[in-house]
Amino acid sequence: MAFIKQTAPQVVNEDERTASRDFDGLCAELNNENQTARRWAARDLVQFSQASAPLVARLKIEAHPNVRTAILDTLAQIGDEQAITGIVECLRSDEASLRNEAIEVLKNIPEQVAPIIDSLLNDSDSDVRIFAVNILESLHHEDVEKWLIQVIEQDEHVNVCATAVDLLSEVGTELSLNALEHLKIRFADEPYICFSVELALKRIGQGDR
Amino acid sequence: MKNILVIDDAATVRMYHCNILIEAGYHTEEAINGIEALEKALTTHFDLYIVDINMPKMDGYGFLKEVRSQKDINQVPAIMVSTESASNDQVLAYSAGANLYLVKPVRPNDLLSYTRLLLGEGA
Numbered sequence: 001m002a003f004i005k006q007t008a009p010q011v012v013n014e015d016e017r018t019a020s021r022d023f024d025g026l027c028a029e030l031n032n033e034n035q036t037a038r039r040w041a042a043r044d045l046v047q048f049s050q051a052s053a054p055l056v057a058r059l060k061i062e063a064h065p066n067v068r069t070a071i072l073d074t075l076a077q078i079g080d081e082q083a084i085t086g087i088v089e090c091l092r093s094d095e096a097s098l099r100n101e102a103i104e105v106l107k108n109i110p111e112q113v114a115p116i117i118d119s120l121l122n123d124s125d126s127d128v129r130i131f132a133v134n135i136l137e138s139l140h141h142e143d144v145e146k147w148l149i150q151v152i153e154q155d156e157h158v159n160v161c162a163t164a165v166d167l168l169s170e171v172g173t174e175l176s177l178n179a180l181e182h183l184k185i186r187f188a189d190e191p192y193i194c195f196s197v198e199l200a201l202k203r204i205g206q207g208d209r
Numbered sequence: 210m211k212n213i214l215v216i217d218d219a220a221t222v223r224m225y226h227c228n229i230l231i232e233a234g235y236h237t238e239e240a241i242n243g244i245e246a247l248e249k250a251l252t253t254h255f256d257l258y259i260v261d262i263n264m265p266k267m268d269g270y271g272f273l274k275e276v277r278s279q280k281d282i283n284q285v286p287a288i289m290v291s292t293e294s295a296s297n298d299q300v301l302a303y304s305a306g307a308n309l310y311l312v313k314p315v316r317p318n319d320l321l322s323y324t325r326l327l328l329g330e331g332a
Contacts, residue, residue: 094297096268104265130292134263159292159313166221192314195228196221 027054035064042070046077056086068098072105079112088116091131103131107138114141121147126157133163137170149176152183158190165193169200176204210236211328212254216246216272217261217290222313226259226290229317230324243267247275250282257327259320260307262291262298270305277306286327290315 020026021044029041042058045051052075059071072090075083090102106113113135120132133151136144148171151164161183168176180197187193213235215226220241227237238253240246242264250258258276262269269289277283289307291298302310309323 094301096262096270096301100263100265100268127292131263162314163219163292166219169221190314191317192222192225195225199221199224 023048023050026051030054030058035067038062038064038067039070042067042074046074049078049080052078052080052082052086056082056089059086059090065097069101072101076105076109076112079109084109084112084116088120091120091128092125099131103134106135110139110141113139114143117147121151121155126160129155129157129160130163133160133167137167145171145173145175148172149179152179158187158193161187162192162196165196165200169196169203172200172204174204177201180204210234211256212236212238213257213259213324214238214240214246214249214253214255215259216240216243216264216269217259218242218264219261222261226315226320229320233321233324235324243269243272243275246272250276250285251279255282255285257324258285258287259324260287260289262289262302270301273302273305273307288320288323288327 023045026041026045026048029037030045032038032041038058042055045055055071055075059068059075062068062071072087075087087102087105090098093099093102117132117136117139120135121129123129123132129151133148136147145168148164148168152161152168155161155164165180165183168180172180180200184194184197213230215223215230215237216239217223217226218241223239227239230237238249238255240249244267246258246260247267258273260269260272269291273287273289276285276287286308287306288309288311289302289305290311290313291302292313299310308327311319311323
């Protein structure tokens with residue numbers, strides 16, 4: 001059975017890159033009506049360290065997924081505080097696709113994300129805290145297990161803890177065992193927590209990770 | 210035996226939902242994102258989809274929108290399951306084509322009741 005693709009093929013016009021490629025020219029191109037021109041401008045702005053502000057401003061109103069992807073990639077490569085803040089703000093978006101894209105981008109820049117993980121894990125929005133745990137999944141940072149233990153010991157939201165337990169079952173060591181046992185007692189009336197903690201304890205005990 | 214596709218990027222969640230459904234006598238298959246789920250949905254008959262929202266590559270909304278646009282599978286019922294309890298997410302879920310929206314963590318009795326309801330088996 002064929003998967004019916006519903007979007008028309010995008011025509012790439014070479015003229016899109018004939019506009020001025022200096023900083024001001026590229027910033028102007030970010031507002032071009034043509035999405036291909038906006039996408040090229042977002043990509044080419046990577047050479048300008050001061051590009052975070054216009055890129056973040058455009059990201060807030062950009063509707064085309066390909067342009068958003070280009071903006072997020074460029075912001076990740078620039079990687080300054082303003083760029084990271086702009087990416088993190090996407091975690092609060094109503095659009096699941098943008099949130100997920102931001103999570104995937106943040107997973108790939110551990111050096112820039114590590115300093116703000118504590119604040120993300122303590123965000124007032126439980127969904128942002130869940131996304132922060134999702135980011136830890138691929139962060140490849142030496143403190144990942146410590147952060148996860150901190151979550152299951154302190155966070156009061158069941159889904160934040162559940163997400164942390166899922167990850168601990170993959171990366172946890174004997175250091176996590178006490179915190180997992182305490183979590184099971186704290187959420188004794190939640191069948192999913194009991195199930196996932198039992199699974200994590202079994203995997204850690206077997207060294208199956 | 211009714212066949213149910215459980216779609217979630219978290220392996221533990223998939224295992225939890227599948228265990229509940231298998232113990233109740235259903236057959237289950239799993240997918241880790243919307244793309245994999247769509248490939249399975251287009252090649253295998255399912256009686257129900259249980260779909261997470263936040264997944265990489267294709268999220269739950271995207272999966273359901275694609276399913277609802279495919280004439281051979283657009284009538285298959287779907288339960289959307291998510292950690293998000295904001296009313297806007299529920300609106301988006303129903304707009305995408307969900308028949309029911311449940312907030313995680315789902316209790317076994319709730320999952321089975323709603324599954325039976327959507328499969329026309331009575332609670």
